[in-house]
Amino acid sequence: MEIVHPRSIEEAIAGLSDGAVPLAGGTDLMVEVNFGHVRPENVVGLRRLEPLREWDGSRIGAGVTWRRIEKEGPTALAEAARTVGSPQIRNAGTIGGNLGTASPAGDGHPFLAAVDASIELTSAGGSRLVAWDEFFVGVKKTARAPDELITAVELPDELPERQAFGKIGIRNAMVIATVCAVVTRSEDGRTTVGLGSVAPTPIRAPRAETMISSAAKPTDADLAEFQRLVSEEVRPITDHRSTEEYRRHGAGVLARRLLERCLR
Amino acid sequence: MIVELTVNGEPVTARVNHPGSLLDLLRDDLGLPGSKSACEQGECGSCSVILDGALVCSCLVLAADAHGSAVTTVEGISEPGALHPVQEAMHRAGAVQCGFCTPGIVVAAADLFAVNPHPTATEIKEALAGNICRCTGYGAIVRALEGAEIVADR
Numbered sequence: 255m256e257i258v259h260p261r262s263i264e265e266a267i268a269g270l271s272d273g274a275v276p277l278a279g280g281t282d283l284m285v286e287v288n289f290g291h292v293r294p295e296n297v298v299g300l301r302r303l304e305p306l307r308e309w310d311g312s313r314i315g316a317g318v319t320w321r322r323i324e325k326e327g328p329t330a331l332a333e334a335a336r337t338v339g340s341p342q343i344r345n346a347g348t349i350g351g352n353l354g355t356a357s358p359a360g361d362g363h364p365f366l367a368a369v370d371a372s373i374e375l376t377s378a379g380g381s382r383l384v385a386w387d388e389f390f391v392g393v394k395k396t397a398r399a400p401d402e403l404i405t406a407v408e409l410p411d412e413l414p415e416r417q418a419f420g421k422i423g424i425r426n427a428m429v430i431a432t433v434c435a436v437v438t439r440s441e442d443g444r445t446t447v448g449l450g451s452v453a454p455t456p457i458r459a460p461r462a463e464t465m466i467s468s469a470a471k472p473t474d475a476d477l478a479e480f481q482r483l484v485s486e487e488v489r490p491i492t493d494h495r496s497t498e499e500y501r502r503h504g505a506g507v508l509a510r511r512l513l514e515r516c517l518r
Numbered sequence: 519m520i521v522e523l524t525v526n527g528e529p530v531t532a533r534v535n536h537p538g539s540l541l542d543l544l545r546d547d548l549g550l551p552g553s554k555s556a557c558e559q560g561e562c563g564s565c566s567v568i569l570d571g572a573l574v575c576s577c578l579v580l581a582a583d584a585h586g587s588a589v590t591t592v593e594g595i596s597e598p599g600a601l602h603p604v605q606e607a608m609h610r611a612g613a614v615q616c617g618f619c620t621p622g623i624v625v626a627a628a629d630l631f632a633v634n635p636h637p638t639a640t641e642i643k644e645a646l647a648g649n650i651c652r653c654t655g656y657g658a659i660v661r662a663l664e665g666a667e668i669v670a671d672r
Contacts, residue, residue, distance in 0.1 A: 255534070257585070259583075259586070280583065284539060285560065287539070288539060294537050341644075341647065342563055342575045346575070
């Protein structure tokens with residue numbers, strides 16, 4: 255096995271060109287290695303690649319760890335970061351690695367969906383920005399080509415003032431989400447709902463968003479309808495972690511509670 | 519490939535021919551069995567080490583990726599022949615049952631006290647959230663560390 259430790263983005267991309275595996279925090283890849291599911295021959299070690307750790311306003315480098323996002327991120331993304339694994343996992347795991355794995359349960363994804371973030375992919379030919387809903391194409395499948403490196407997450411310059419993250423799981427720490435969600439609400443009432451673990455990719459709930467965005471002061475009946483629409487719009491499955499029914503119900507309840515937090 | 523790193527302050531060199539973890543390197547090649555091998559998926563924290571200043575699970579670090587890094591294991595958490603204040607506090611309080619999780623707890627707690635000398639019980643619990651004690655001896659561990667006069671440095 256060979257590993258290269260690039261000192262620039264260019265070197266990292268050159269390393270990927272012959273089929274090497276990008277390694278960020280290792281919290282996903284190493285589980286696969288330890289259980290004998292993958293055996294990488296060539297690895298590009300990104301952990302100490304400084305340009306990936308740069309965080310400039312709305313542009314978060316792919317190598318920024320959850321630990322740092324927990325402390326410095328926008329409200330709902332910081333709240334999500336605090337629920338990623340454990341201190342050990344947050345010190346290693348990065349936002350770029352989360353995107354590379356593209357688990358339907360990724361804790362960072364609902365925020366990126368709710369604020370319409372883009373993902374920066376860089377290859378020898380240059381960089382391209384891919385909207386979140388084009389980046390995620392299926393369960394653990396993304397629009398990233400093998401010769402591309404996830405280099406950054408681009409957030410909008412202006413983020414909604416009110417935002418909240420929530421996660422349903424069997425305990426507070428070290429839990430993979432049964433449902434996770436972010437709700438944002440702007441001054442003008444515009445509301446967005448990003449949801450994870452309830453479809454093959456992170457999703458939004460457009461009908462619920464449209465309905466509640468037009469309610470300047472949502473009543474209890476509005477909130478109930480919002481909850482019902484969210485539950486209707488998700489596409490969960492039954493697996494070892496939960497059931498379709500529970501996730502559908504939980505998504506509506508969670509989104510409603512997060513909206514209520516935004517309205518306070 | 520040859521991996522050069524610093525372990526507990528000493529430069530070490532090891533040959534790595536397979537995509538194994540830093541944990542395996544520490545235990546099998548460097549003779550440091552203090553970091554325990556259990557879940558191998560970052561769930562239990564029994565393999566916790568300090569890597570380049572950050573608390574991580576050594577089972578989730580590719581050994582070859584530790585090239586050029588500095589690692590502190592439980593064996594190097596205290597001065598030679600002495601106990602780390604965290605170890606003293608746990609020893610005094612009897613906060614050990616079977617002992618398997620203890621090295622990981624000690625490293626994680628030492629990491630907490632290095633930045634927060636007077637953590638609350640809640641902060642201790644959150645800092646140790648990645649360390650599983652299968653004997654469920656959490657109460658004694660938190661009590662041992664809460665209010666302990668621990669001035670940690672690493």
